[in-house]
Amino acid sequence: MALGDKSVYSPLTTLKNLFKRPMTIKYPKEILRVFPKEGVSPNYRGLHTNDLEKCVGCAACQRICPFDAIEMKIIGQNEQGRAIKKPVVDYGRCSFCAFCVDVCPTNSLKMSRHYIYKIKTVKSLSAKDEVEFVKDKFRIMPDEKLGDDIGYNTGKAKKVLG
Amino acid sequence: MTSRWDVERFGIGPMATPRQADVLLVTGYVSLKTLKRIIRTYEQMPEPKWVLAFGSCTVNGGIYWDSYNTITNLAEYIPVDITVSGCMPRPEAVMDALQTLMKMIQSGEAGAYKKYKENYEYYKANQDRVLRKTYPILGEKLIQNEEAATSIE
Amino acid sequence: MDAPSYMLTKIAEKDDLAVYELFFGPNHPGMHGNFGYVLEMIGTEIVKVRPNAGQLHRGFEKLMEQKLWVQNIALVPRICVVDPDPNEVAYCTAIEKIMGIEIPDRAKFIRTITLEMSRLTSFLMGMGALGAALGLYTPMYIMTADRDLILDLFEWLTGGRIYHIFNIPGGVRNDLPEGWVDRLNKVLDHLEKRLIEYDKILFENPIVHKRLKGLGYVSKEDAVRFGLTGPNLRASGNPYDVRVDDPYAAYAYLDVKVIIQEGGDALTRAVQVRIEFEETIKLIRQALKLMPEGEVRLNLGNLAMLKVPKGEAYAKVESSKGEFGYYVVSDGGMKPYRVAVRGPSLPAGLLLAQKHLPKMKIDDVAAWMGSLAICPPDIDK
Amino acid sequence: MIEILRVFLFGFFAIFIGLFFMGIGRKIIARIQLRLGPPFYQAFLDVGKLFSRKSITHNFVMDLGMVMSLAGLVATMLFVPIAGHTAIKTSSNLIVIMYLMAIGYLGMAMAVAASGNPNATIGVSRALTMMLGYEVPFFTVMLGLIIINGTSSLELIANSQAGSILNWNMIKFPLGFIAAEIALQAMMGEKPFDAMIAPAEIASGPMVELSGKYLGLAFLTHAVSIFVETAIIVNLFMGGASNIFTFVLKQFEIYLITVIIEAVFPRFKIEQAVKFLWTVPMSIALLQLVLIVF
Numbered sequence: 001m002a003l004g005d006k007s008v009y010s011p012l013t014t015l016k017n018l019f020k021r022p023m024t025i026k027y028p029k030e031i032l033r034v035f036p037k038e039g040v041s042p043n044y045r046g047l048h049t050n051d052l053e054k055c056v057g058c059a060a061c062q063r064i065c066p067f068d069a070i071e072m073k074i075i076g077q078n079e080q081g082r083a084i085k086k087p088v089v090d091y092g093r094c095s096f097c098a099f100c101v102d103v104c105p106t107n108s109l110k111m112s113r114h115y116i117y118k119i120k121t122v123k124s125l126s127a128k129d130e131v132e133f134v135k136d137k138f139r140i141m142p143d144e145k146l147g148d149d150i151g152y153n154t155g156k157a158k159k160v161l162g
Numbered sequence: 163m164t165s166r167w168d169v170e171r172f173g174i175g176p177m178a179t180p181r182q183a184d185v186l187l188v189t190g191y192v193s194l195k196t197l198k199r200i201i202r203t204y205e206q207m208p209e210p211k212w213v214l215a216f217g218s219c220t221v222n223g224g225i226y227w228d229s230y231n232t233i234t235n236l237a238e239y240i241p242v243d244i245t246v247s248g249c250m251p252r253p254e255a256v257m258d259a260l261q262t263l264m265k266m267i268q269s270g271e272a273g274a275y276k277k278y279k280e281n282y283e284y285y286k287a288n289q290d291r292v293l294r295k296t297y298p299i300l301g302e303k304l305i306q307n308e309e310a311a312t313s314i315e
Numbered sequence: 316m317d318a319p320s321y322m323l324t325k326i327a328e329k330d331d332l333a334v335y336e337l338f339f340g341p342n343h344p345g346m347h348g349n350f351g352y353v354l355e356m357i358g359t360e361i362v363k364v365r366p367n368a369g370q371l372h373r374g375f376e377k378l379m380e381q382k383l384w385v386q387n388i389a390l391v392p393r394i395c396v397v398d399p400d401p402n403e404v405a406y407c408t409a410i411e412k413i414m415g416i417e418i419p420d421r422a423k424f425i426r427t428i429t430l431e432m433s434r435l436t437s438f439l440m441g442m443g444a445l446g447a448a449l450g451l452y453t454p455m456y457i458m459t460a461d462r463d464l465i466l467d468l469f470e471w472l473t474g475g476r477i478y479h480i481f482n483i484p485g486g487v488r489n490d491l492p493e494g495w496v497d498r499l500n501k502v503l504d505h506l507e508k509r510l511i512e513y514d515k516i517l518f519e520n521p522i523v524h525k526r527l528k529g530l531g532y533v534s535k536e537d538a539v540r541f542g543l544t545g546p547n548l549r550a551s552g553n554p555y556d557v558r559v560d561d562p563y564a565a566y567a568y569l570d571v572k573v574i575i576q577e578g579g580d581a582l583t584r585a586v587q588v589r590i591e592f593e594e595t596i597k598l599i600r601q602a603l604k605l606m607p608e609g610e611v612r613l614n615l616g617n618l619a620m621l622k623v624p625k626g627e628a629y630a631k632v633e634s635s636k637g638e639f640g641y642y643v644v645s646d647g648g649m650k651p652y653r654v655a656v657r658g659p660s661l662p663a664g665l666l667l668a669q670k671h672l673p674k675m676k677i678d679d680v681a682a683w684m685g686s687l688a689i690c691p692p693d694i695d696k
Numbered sequence: 697m698i699e700i701l702r703v704f705l706f707g708f709f710a711i712f713i714g715l716f717f718m719g720i721g722r723k724i725i726a727r728i729q730l731r732l733g734p735p736f737y738q739a740f741l742d743v744g745k746l747f748s749r750k751s752i753t754h755n756f757v758m759d760l761g762m763v764m765s766l767a768g769l770v771a772t773m774l775f776v777p778i779a780g781h782t783a784i785k786t787s788s789n790l791i792v793i794m795y796l797m798a799i800g801y802l803g804m805a806m807a808v809a810a811s812g813n814p815n816a817t818i819g820v821s822r823a824l825t826m827m828l829g830y831e832v833p834f835f836t837v838m839l840g841l842i843i844i845n846g847t848s849s850l851e852l853i854a855n856s857q858a859g860s861i862l863n864w865n866m867i868k869f870p871l872g873f874i875a876a877e878i879a880l881q882a883m884m885g886e887k888p889f890d891a892m893i894a895p896a897e898i899a900s901g902p903m904v905e906l907s908g909k910y911l912g913l914a915f916l917t918h919a920v921s922i923f924v925e926t927a928i929i930v931n932l933f934m935g936g937a938s939n940i941f942t943f944v945l946k947q948f949e950i951y952l953i954t955v956i957i958e959a960v961f962p963r964f965k966i967e968q969a970v971k972f973l974w975t976v977p978m979s980i981a982l983l984q985l986v987l988i989v990f
Contacts, residue, residue: 010519011960014453014512017728023460024168024732027257034467036494040252041467043492045474047247064619066386067225091247092222097389097480102488103619111474116255117247120266121237123273127281131237134245138221152474165460168731170722173738178344178900181752181907184745196349196370199341208907209750225390228381229373250477337814345896359818448896449962450887456729522888522962677818678965681896 039113044151045096046115048089048142054108057085061100061109069093070100073141091117092138098152110153112146167253174260180206185263188242190250191219191226192233194296201289204240204278211275212267214259216246224249238288241274333357337677341370345681347444350691352668356677364672366665371695379654384410385483385618387651392478394656395693397440400433401634402641403482406654408563409643410484412628418613422486423565424606428499429481430564430632431599432469435506436462437635437688438592445585445685446517449526454517461509464502471495484621486612496603503596510593518589527582531671531683534579541670542662545637547687550587551579557633569601581686588688622649636660636688658693665694703774703784707920710773713944714919715739717926720948721955728959743915751908754811761807762906762913768799769920776927777851779936779943788848790838793928794831800917801827804902811905819901822966823885823892829973830882830889836981837872837879840988841865841932850928854936866933869988873933875981877953882973883925885918886958889973891966926950 025032035041062070069092072085087100087109101109119137121130169175177183180203192200204213215236218224223234236242243266246259266272278285340351351367375394379387391406392399404426411418439462443455466476471492473479481488517523533543538551548555556573558566574590576583615621625647631640637659646652664687671683719739726733753759775782775789775796786792801823808816842848845856857863866873882889893901906914926947930936934950937943964972 006519006521006524008521010515012956014516014728014960015956017457017730018724020730022168022727022732023165023730024171025166026171026732027167027254028261031254032467034464034498035471041470041474043474043489044470060619064383064386066382066389067227090222092218093224093227094218094247095225095249095389095478096475097478098474099385099389103617115248115252116258118255118259118262119245120262120271121241121243121245121274123271123277127237127241127277127284130241130277131235134237134242135222135235138218138245138247164463165456165729165731166463168726168733170726170734171732173734173741176344178895179904180342181905182900182903182911184749191373193370193372195372196341199370203342208752225393226373226378229378231372231374252476335814343899345899356814446962450890450894450896451960451962453725453729453959456731460730516960520960520962522964525968526962526965676965678891678894678897 037113040115040151042113042151043153044113044115045098045111046113046151047091047111047117047140047146048100049110049112049144049146049150050087050142051108051110051147052086052143054106055086056106056108057087058105059085059087060103060105061087064099064103066097066099067093067095069095071139086141088139088141090139092135101152102154104154107154109142110147111151113149113151114146164253167257169257169260172257172260172264180204181208183207183211185212185214185260188213188215188220188236190217191224192236193231194233194292195231197233197239197289198293198296201240209275210267210273212243212263212272213240213274214244214246214263215242216248216251216256216259218247218249221245221247233292239285239292241277241285243272243274334362338367339677339680340367345448345684347684347689348691350664350689350694352672352680354672354677354680359677361672361675361677361680364669366668368665368691368694371692373696375696376654376656379651381650383619383649384621384623384651387654388483389478389480392480393692394658394696395634395636395639395660395690396477397690398433398437398635399478400430400482401632401639402656403480404430404564405630405632405639405641406643407482407484408632409628409630409641410623412630413623413626413643413645414484415624416485416613416615418486419610420565420607421490421609422611424568424602425487425491425611426482427565427569427602428599428606429469429472429479429487431595431602432465432499434595434635435592435599436465438588438595439465441635441685441688442513442517442585442588442592445682446523448681448685449523451517451520451523454513457509458513461506464505468495468499468502471498483612483618485615485618486610488612490611499599499603503599507593507596510589513589518586523585524582526679526682527585527686528580530581530679531675531686532580533667535577537670538579541667543637543667544659544662545633545635545688546587546591547584547637547663549574550576550584552577557631557638561631563630563632565602565605568605569598571598581682584686584688620649622647623651631657634659636690636693639693656693656696658690658696660688660690660693663687664689664691706774706778706781707770709778710770710920710923711916713947714921714923715743715915717922717948717951718915718919721951721958724952724955725959728956739915739919743912746912746915747909749908751910752905753910754905757810758807758905758910761803761805761810762910762917763803765800765803765807766913766917766920768796768803769917769924772796772800773920773924773927775850776924777854777931777936778927779938779940780851781940782851786849789850790842790848790853793850793924794835794838797921797924798827800921804914804917807910808902808905813905815898815900815904816902818898819892819894819904822894822898823902825966825970826882826885826889826892829970830879830977833875833973833977833981834879834883836978836985837876838932840869840872840981840985843985844988850931851936854931857935864933864935869933869984871980871987872984875977875984876929876933877950878977878980879973880925880929880950881954881957882969884922884954886954888957888961888964889969890958890963891969894963922951923947 220236226232340346353365355363391402443458446454473481623645627644640657642655644653719736
């Protein structure tokens with residue numbers, strides 16, 4: 001068996017890497033080009049996007065969420081006096097498993113290919129307020145803002161759950 | 163980090179000990195036993211120092227929000243400069259956060275370590291509150307017995 | 316007071332101060348993951364070891380009792396970060412066993428392919444970590460870069476890079492996307508080409524041989540006695556592989572070659588991983604060739620409302636580090652009554668450490684851990 | 697006054713070249729690892745950053761030790777001829793250089809022993825053991841060169857190789873060069889002989905308690921040691937140089953070999969390293985000595 005033979009010169013053959021192109025992607029300037037779409041994969045599970053027109057506020061996503069990350073927020077009342085509810089995603093809990101997208105009956109909740117969401121701590125806030133500030137900032141009501149770059153979406157494919 | 167997402171391009175590299183570190187990366191959930199180590203590591207780092215919390219778990223408990231052994235919010239125990247969402251965050255997101263942190267340091271925006279000194283009581287109180295849970299159940303009695311045993315000798 | 320039997324030298328017997336404690340981990344660069352050993356040492360020699368586990372304990376088994384059957388799938392991959400798929404498959408297989416359902420053949424093959432891909436990523440990480448423990452960072456960087464190529468494929472297939480959350484009871488979540496198989500073949504070709512380079516730098520390196528030869532010897536009987544599984548067991552000469560002995564997914568249709576080596580030391584284990592890496596690539600090729608067309612999942616109705624009939628089952632999966640076992644008990648409700656997880660790293664990380672580490676020099680601890688492929692999250696769970 | 701200025705100039709020059717080499721070395725290693733690597737001036741930025749940080753000291757012995765370590769190496773550097781220039785001229789500087797070089801390590805040992813960290817203590821004991829390992833073959837090689845030239849002055853040894861490339865000791869005594877090259881690898885503390893730093897084993901050893909300015913000083917010490925050690929080899933085996941530019945270029949060639957070996961080999965355990973140094977380079981060096989004497 002070839003394995004197990006040793007040679008002082010074998011490791012030195014790695015030096016030919018010096019003349020190869022590095023595998024590094026210069027991140028802010030370059031992006032990944034291995035998928036049919038550039039950047040992340042076409043069905044990436046990124047931040048949520050929600051078609052508020054289509055969303056009926058059925059709270060199916062809230063029930064399936066394994067980590068209690070979705071909360072139904074009342075944003076107004078309809079003509080019958082019933083409350084209109086829309087989901088608010090807490091990214092402090094969300095694990096991007098996309099079960100909520102799978103169960104959405106109207107297919108309004110989707111996931112976009114955007115993934116960067118960061119919060120800088122404000123220097124002037126006191127220590128206690130800062131905790132609440134960050135927590136608050138991580139609760140977002142998904143809307144159509146990221147809708148032009150849809151990632152994970154079970155609309156076309158067969159529904160997975162339910 | 164890997165060859166593809168080479169962070170050494172920005173002069174960022176892992177250091178072997180907290181004494182040589184500038185930035186503490188808390189990558190995900192923090193159990194009570196780890197919290198003790200994180201606080202110790204953080205206090206060992208020389209100033210100026212910064213904390214980058216990433217993953218959802220450091221903000222509101224993440225997927226372990228109902229676990230009996232993890233803390234839900236890192237910022238209650240040590241001051242955090244920048245928080246990134248994701249579970250796990252992509253390498254790009256981490257690099258983006260590191261670069262933002264670099265910009266913040268340049269503009270003087272990042273100075274959470276000063277908060278630790280100013281609000282030392284607040285942080286200590288929070289830390290004590292959860293770390294009390296990690297004391298051995300037979301705790302004080304056992305220690306007293308041992309002390310008694312040694313004094314007899 | 317009698318001197319403890321582990322005291323090594325006459326001087327040490329007299330002087331209690333000769334023994335000192337050294338914390339190897341959690342924040343030690345030689346430790347992969349949040350885990351630690353408290354070493355009692357004389358000079359640079361270890362006399363006693365105390366594993367300091369628990370930093371990663373999240374109470375998985377308890378958390379899983381509080382969640383719906385399907386919700387747990389988002390949780391289980393976290394048990395072992397570098398090799399997440401075996402967890403999902405084991406959990407789903409256990410549920411399917413209780414329900415008494417057979418998943419479609421295509422789903423079985425897709426599961427097999429993702430399992431083997433996950434094995435590749437884990438092997439790449441493991442070999443790289445072994446190199447890094449010896450101070451050889453070059454293969455680590457190249458291997459993690461190659462691992463990224465497989466992660467890309469995972470991302471394309473499942474939408475997630477590290478945690479795939481791809482297997483569900485009754486099959487897998489979606490079919491292979493268009494162009495995915497071509498890309499996989501390309502990546503496999505690339506890995507086969509790279510394998511020659513890994514050999515040159517890591518496995519033919521004379522100093523690697525010098526460091527690993529004879530380190531952490533596990534005899535054939537000991538391997539069984541301590542409960543080692545996977546490559547570590549086979550490197551000690553025990554022909555056991557869950558994929559062959561108790562086939563799950565599509566392994567029954569495939570020709571899995573069980574590789575056995577006599578030797579049982581760190582070098583043999585490293586070479587074992589290297590040979591199995593090659594076999595894994597062949598296995599994926601085989602599975603791709605045999606893959607049938609058809610459905611990828613059974614329709615079990617609304618999975619959120621899934622009720623598993625009363626019963627219990629044990630499902631085991633051969634991961635890159637050994638056998639992952641899930642023992643699931645159902646009382647017929649919406650949530651599991653009890654889930655117990657058997658991780659492969661516990662015997663090596665906690666039990667074997669107490670036998671091997673004493674009398675070892677501090678130089679070898681990281682290499683020893685690397686050779687046994689210890690994954691701390693699954694010790695603690 | 698001018699003498700003092702000269703001394704300072706030499707010191708700064710050595711630090712500058714050393715840091716420059718370190719930066720390029722990191723870049724080359726990164727390329728071997730198929731990544732882009734830091735910019736070549738990263739070492740300067742690092743040192744600048746480290747000196748601007750707060751640092752934690754344990755006691756004054758630690759401060760003293762770090763300064764002593766740097767001062768020892770800078771003092772060594774003053775005796776090394778650089779392309780015909782020497783800060784302090786003596787007739788037998790080779791002996792002085794080898795003597796003074798040990799002071800750098802002793803200073804480091806003093807500083808980190810004061811910190812009281814067990815990892816650091818293990819690291820220092822390893823560093824001193826390693827010194828024992830590489831100095832024996834290196835001295836043997838030097839002894840041969842001293843015997844054949846009849847002098848222990850580096851300038852004279854360098855000048856004796858003037859003329860064509862065939863006069864270089866590297867060509868004339870290839871065995872001695874190989875032995876010295878292996879010893880140099882250990883002297884610089886590069887793999888496979890970096891057991892004293894070994895992050896995976898003892899968490900970077902002597903550096904484990906150094907923060908801020910102390911780490912900066914350790915960086916500078918390393919930079920000067922790179923300069924001194926490559927300069928000695930260039931003088932001994934590559935015939936020195938007529939101008940500074942050629943000299944630095946030759947130094948860089950030597951450093952390049954070191955870096956390349958560093959990138960592709962793992963580290964020996966300390967006992968394996970010493971055993972290796974006392975067998976392989978030692979026997980080569982002895983063979984060379986025998987060839988020279990008879």
